[in-house]
Amino acid sequence: MPSSLIAGNWKMFKTASEARLFIQDFLKIYTPTDSVEVLIAPPFTALQAVHDALGSTTIALAAQNVCGEKEGAFTGEISPLMLKDLGCKYVIVGHSERRQHYGETNSLINQKIHSVLAHDLLPILCVGESLEERQAGHTPRVIEKQIQEGLHNIAADQVRQLTIAYEPVWAIGTGLAATVEQATEVHIQIGQVIEEKWKIDRQDIRILYGGSVNAENATSLFQSSAINGALVGKACLNPDTFAKIIFSAKKT
Ligand code: PEP
DSSP: OEEEEEEEEHHHHHHHHHHHHHHHHHHHHHHOSEEEEEEEOOOOEEEEEHHHHHSSSSEEEEEEESSSSSSOOOTTOOOOHHHHHTOEEEEEEEEHHHHHHOOOHHHHHHHHHHHHHHTTTTEEEEOOOOOHHTTTTTTHHHHHHHHHHHTOOOOHHHHHOOEEOOOOGGGGTTSSSOOHHHHHHHHHHHHHHHHHHOOGGGGGSSEEEEEEEETTTTHHTTTTOOOEEEESSGSSSSSSHHHHHHHHHHOO
């Protein structure tokens, strides 16, 4: 099993100058260790600043989105080639805010995953159900469809390089995190889908939980052996809180 991963998604927060200050503050309170991998996903405009401020630490750099094409007439888009060149290791793909506000479909997400892998970057595929879907009892169906379609024609050895983030839409940015039981149930299901379809050991991939993770609920979430880390939004914007969440993952 790979080490736990704590991923900080800054969303559309922090200028390049603010990003530099954040990393300086964060490195005063957090020393990277091997037991937990940490990544930071700033906006595109702060990738270079974060990369430079991280220097030779083992904290990984990630992008929050990517274009499925390598280059060409795609105004306003950023390609995996460009992200790789900037020193990114991971790319978040299919975040629910991209699905909701920018109409990203499973098919587009699949194109992005192929492109990310083709450029030796590691995708973090986000999946998750809406409140209506959960209340209607459709969570397993929705999650399975997002995985099957998002990973269409992805080979087993590539799936092994993947991280999946289970992010129930109703928990993102609401302060209402899934309970450990709710998250564990879906994580187990995701593992089963992966094992059945790609015949690989679920232990070979990381499944993160995301949705209102904070310094208070992190410890209990990480006690579940089905939860291999977290994708953190709001709570990663403060260096102290982000460090506390990472320490919780280290302790468990
Ligand atoms: C996210 O952006 O992926 C996220 C989980 O946000 P928050 O932690 O703020 O709910």
